[in-house]
Every structure is written in structure tokens, then in C-alpha cells.
Amino acid sequence: MFFVARATNTASGVGNERRSIYRKFREVDILDKKKTVTALKPGEDRAILLGLGMIFSSVMMYFVLGITILRSYAESAWTEEGVCVVLNSTVTADMNCSYNCGSDCWRVSKYPCLQVYVNVNNTGRISRLSHNEETQDASSECFYVPSCQKDSAQMHTMIMNISERLKAKQQVPCYFDPSEQQDTVLLTRLYDHIVVFHSLLWPSCMFIGGVLIIVMVKLTQYLSRLCEQIVKIRM
Incomplete structure (x- = not known):
């Protein structure tokens, strides 16, 4: 009986010791998980x-x-792309422009007004060619409005070079208004x-x-x- 009781007590002690070790491991595991969750939460919030x-x-x-590019794109009347045949490219007159020469200082310079007329898609429709929407808004007559400079000769040379390139190409891609409400056509769109x-x-x-x-x-x-x-x- 003594040996049986001692064996029982020994087995019970071993079981209790195993449960105690398991609980310690379990507590350590739970603590590690809590630390991991605590460490991950600020990272997840960030x-x-x-x-x-x-x-x-x-x-x-x-x-x-939406209020800049998309609005300008949607409101543009020149939506159809075609081919324009250059019929005439000539300088008609000198246009005045003003440039900044310092604080509260503005002076007047001149640039040549280049007018270009084209035939749209060989349909017989003759229209005036403009560089883009900004040029069309700035001048209803000239193909291109350069940035105003003090040296008017430089602007004249630039405009003449553009005229020569248009004459050499003869056919250029262009954009026109399919409803024909706009008389002009554009070389490029903004x-x-x-x-x-x-x-x-x-x-x-x-x-x-x-x-x-x-x-x-x-x-x-x-x-x-x-x-x-x-x-x-x-x-």
C-alpha cells in the first residue's frame, strides 16, 4: 500500500508539474501575442x-x-482631327505687344502678324489656321502670338521661320469644329x-x-x- 500511495503521489506530482510548465508556456505565448498585437496596431493605424x-x-x-485641363478639353469646339492643306502663309502687318522692363515698367515692341489659310480635308472649305486655343483667344487674326521681347527682329525671324516651315510641309494635321460654328482651325490643341x-x-x-x-x-x-x-x- 505504501508503494502504491507513493507511486500515486509521484504520478500526481508529475502531472501537476507538467500542467504548471504548460501554463507557464501558455502564459508566455499569450504575452508574446499581446506584445505583437500591441506593436502591430500603431503600424496598422499609420x-x-x-x-x-x-x-x-x-x-x-x-x-x-477637373476645373483646368478636363474643363478646357470638354469645352473645346475643335474636336475633329483632319488634314489641312496650306494655301497661303503671309505676313500682313506688325502687331504691338508690351514686355516687362522692370518694376512697374512696361515697354512696347512689335511682332509680325502671320496669317495662314488652309483647305480642310480637301473639301473646299477654306479656313484660317491658328496655333492653339490660347492663340485664338489672344488674337483673332494671327497664326501665332510670340512671347513679347525687346528685340523685335528676333520675333520677326521666328515668325518667318514658322511661315517657311508651313510652306514646306504644305499638308499639316489640324483640328476643326465639326459643327462649323468656328471659322478657324487649330494646328494643335492645348x-x-x-x-x-x-x-x-x-x-x-x-x-x-x-x-x-x-x-x-x-x-x-x-x-x-x-x-x-x-x-x-x-x-
């Missing part, structure tokens, strides 16, 4: 703030682009579809990146909670 900041910045960029695409590319990438960051953080948190629930069920 990642979410980064994603929200990227989304907010991209929305602001969309707003700025904002065409390529410019609009490149303008929207970076804010779109920033918006998608911000959304992906938030989705990844939320997915990580969901998987972490799911793993904790599975561990509790197994216990």
Missing part, C-alpha cells in the same frame, strides 16, 4: 492614415484637373486626349494605391481575428 491621405490627395488632384490620359494617370495610381493599402490592412486584421477565434475553439 498605414490606414497613409492610405486615407493618398485617397484625399488624389481626390484633390482630380478636382484641380489638351488633347493624350494629355488628359497622362494627367489622370498619376492621381488614379495614387487613388488605387491608397485603396489597396486600406484593404490589405483590413484583410490582415480580419485574418488575425479569425486565427484567434480558431485557437480559442481548439482550446
